[in-house]
Amino acid sequence: MITADFHTHSLFSSDSTESLENMISFAKKNQITTLCITDHMDLDYPIDEKGNDFLLDLDSYTKAITELKQNNTDIEIRLGIELGVMDYLAPKLTTLVKQYPFDFVIASSHLVKGIDPYYPAYKDKFPGNLGYGAYFHSILENVRAFEDFDVYGHLDYVCRYIQVPYIPSDFTDLLDEILKRIIELGKGIEVNTAGLSKGLHFPHPHPYILKRYLELGGEIITIGSDAHAAKNIGAYFAETEKHLLSLGYKYYATYKDRKPSFHKLG
Numbered sequence: 001m002i003t004a005d006f007h008t009h010s011l012f013s014s015d016s017t018e019s020l021e022n023m024i025s026f027a028k029k030n031q032i033t034t035l036c037i038t039d040h041m042d043l044d045y046p047i048d049e050k051g052n053d054f055l056l057d058l059d060s061y062t063k064a065i066t067e068l069k070q071n072n073t074d075i076e077i078r079l080g081i082e083l084g085v086m087d088y089l090a091p092k093l094t095t096l097v098k099q100y101p102f103d104f105v106i107a108s109s110h111l112v113k114g115i116d117p118y119y120p121a122y123k124d125k126f127p128g129n130l131g132y133g134a135y136f137h138s139i140l141e142n143v144r145a146f147e148d149f150d151v152y153g154h155l156d157y158v159c160r161y162i163q164v165p166y167i168p169s170d171f172t173d174l175l176d177e178i179l180k181r182i183i184e185l186g187k188g189i190e191v192n193t194a195g196l197s198k199g200l201h202f203p204h205p206h207p208y209i210l211k212r213y214l215e216l217g218g219e220i221i222t223i224g225s226d227a228h229a230a231k232n233i234g235a236y237f238a239e240t241e242k243h244l245l246s247l248g249y250k251y252y253a254t255y256k257d258r259k260p261s262f263h264k265l266g
C-alpha cells in the first residue's frame with residue numbers, strides 16, 4: 001500500500017486555496033502516513049489570467065511547514081517544493097534550494113520558452129507533434145543545466161493539453177537521453193496520479209517511459225497526487241500501485257533531508 005503522498009499543494013501556491021489543517025486531517029483519515037507539501041515556485045512565470053504569479057513566499061512557507069512538523073506526531077510532514085525549471089534559471093534555483101531546509105525538491109517543466117502548454121499560445125508556437133518534441137527537448141536542457149533536485153515531476157505534463165495523438169516511442173532518443181541523465185545524476189522521476197483525473201488512462205509519465213526508465217537502470221520513483229485540494233490527496237494510489245507492479249516496479253521512495261528511503265509496493 002502506498003502511504004506517502006509526495007506532491008501536494010496548499011494555499012501557499014498561487015493556484016490553491018486549501019488550508020494545511022484540512023490537508024493533514026484528510027491525509028490522516030485516508031491512511032496517508034507521510035505527507036510532503038510541495039508548493040509551486042515558478043520564477044519568470046508570466047502572470048496568468050487569474051493573476052497568479054506562482055511565486056512562493058519562502059520564508060512564511062518554510063516557517064509554517066516547520067511548525068506543522070513539530071506539532072504533528074501522528075503523521076510525518078515533509079517540507080517540499082515544486083520548482084518550475086528552465087535551463088537559464090539553474091544558478092538562481094541552485095542558490096534558492098540551498099537557502100531552505102527542504103526534505104524534497106521536485107523539478108517540473110511548466111513552461112517551454114516561457115509558454116505553458118496549458119494555453120493555446122503553446123499550440124500556435126509548437127504545432128502538431130512539435131509540441132511534444134519541444135517539451136521533451138526543454139526537459140533535456142533543464143537536466144543538463146540544473147542538478148539540485150530529487151525527482152523530475154510529471155515528465156509528460158504536455159500530453160494533458162495538446163490535442164495531438166501521443167506516441168512516446170516517437171521520441172525514444174530524446175526520452176532516453178533525459179532518463180539516462182536523471183539516472184547518472186542519481187535522481188528519480190515522479191509518478192503523478194493527477195494524469196488519471198485529467199482524463200488520461202495512465203498516471204504520468206506514460207507506461208512506455210516508466211518501462212524505459214526501469215530498462216535503463218532507473219530505480220527511484222516517488223508517488224504524488226498533485227492535489228490542489230485536500231480531497232485529492234492520495235487519489236488513485238491503489239490503481240497506481242497495481243499499475244507499477246505490473247510494469248515491474250517493486251519499490252517507491254520517500255525523502256527526508258533530501259535523502260531517499262525505499263518502501264515495498266504491494
Ligand SMILES: [Zn+2]
Pocket residue numbers: 082108110153154
Ligand atoms: Zn506541476
Ligand SMILES: [Zn+2]
Pocket residue numbers: 007009082226
Ligand atoms: Zn504540482
